[in-house]
Amino acid sequence: MSVRLVAIGGSIGASGRPSRTETALRRSAAAAVAAGAEAEFFVGEQLRLPLYDPSSAVRDLRAQQLLEAVRRADAVLIASPAYHGAVSGLVKNALDYFEDLREDSRPYLEQRVVGCIGVGSGPQGPAAALRSLRDIVHxxxxxxxxxxVVVGAAPTDLSGGPDDRTAAQLDAMGTELTDFARIRTAARPLLG
Ligand SMILES: Cc1cc2nc3c(=O)[nH]c(=O)nc-3n(C[C@H](O)[C@H](O)[C@H](O)COP(=O)(O)O)c2cc1C
Known part of the structure; x- marks a missing residue:
């Protein structure tokens, strides 16, 4: 039974260097895929969406694609850089679009397991980003x-990528996502 995973996050304007947030997202998603998920990514420029307007019925093609993917998803992975002690506007704006899912049979992220990753350069920012992502998911x-998972700066990230311990956490969370989504799907007949 395949698990459909949607992975959302990263940053824009990294000008040539890889987005550390996207790197962490892809690492965790790869573990989910190794455990049996199929992953669809919405990263970087794909998140350059118009500011979410709840009063408008017109949606950008990219926003429509994101919402359709989340509708189909069994599991979601979200990674945000810490910007001024919180989730970046780019990622938050994408999540604001989930308001369009409110009338669905599974509204918003209901029944979906969600992995969260906060990335930053300071000691507190990435933890704050992780915490706000989890509040948003709730x-x-x-x-x-x-x-x-929190991806901080040195000494946890000397090479530009996550260190071994952080990488192991990203892998464990990816595996957890697939496992829990599979259990939830298998339990569906019991839940009615
Ligand atoms: C506008 C802005 C605000 C930032 N604020 C914080 C912060 O409050 N705490 C922190 O740890 N890092 C902060 N950073 C650093 C980024 O979180 C860090 O560089 C991260 O790696 C960026 O992710 P990226 O590599 O995916 O672009 C900030 C960066 C920018 C551009």
Missing amino acids: ALRGWPTPLG
């Missing part, structure tokens, strides 16, 4: 995984 009725 507000959207999603199920954050027990493990959330």
Whole structure:
């Protein structure tokens, strides 16, 4: 039974250097795929969406694609850089679009397991980004995984990529996502 994973996050304007947030997202998603998920990515420029306007019925093609993917998803992975102690505007704006899912049979992120990753250069910012992502997921009725991952700066990230311990956490969370989504799907007949 395949698990459909949607991975959302990263940054724009990294001008040539890889987005550390996207790197972490892809690492965790790869573990989910190794455990049996199919992953669809919405990263970087794909998140350059118009500011979410709740009063408008017109949606950008990219926003439509994001929403359709989330509708189909069994699991979601979200990674944000810390910007001024919180989730970046780019990522938050994408999540604001989930308001369009409110009338769905599974509203917002209901019944979906969600992995969260906060990335930053200071000691506190990435943890704050992780915490606000988890608050947002709760507000959207999603199920954050027990493990959330913080990717900080040196000494946890000397090489530009996550260190071994952080990488192991990203892998564990990816595996957890697939496992929990599979359990939830298998339990569907029992839940009615
Ligand atoms: C506008 C802005 C605000 C930032 N604020 C914080 C912050 O409050 N705490 C922190 O740890 N890092 C902060 N950073 C650093 C970024 O989180 C860090 O560089 C991260 O790696 C960026 O992700 P990226 O590599 O995916 O672009 C900020 C960066 C920018 C551009």
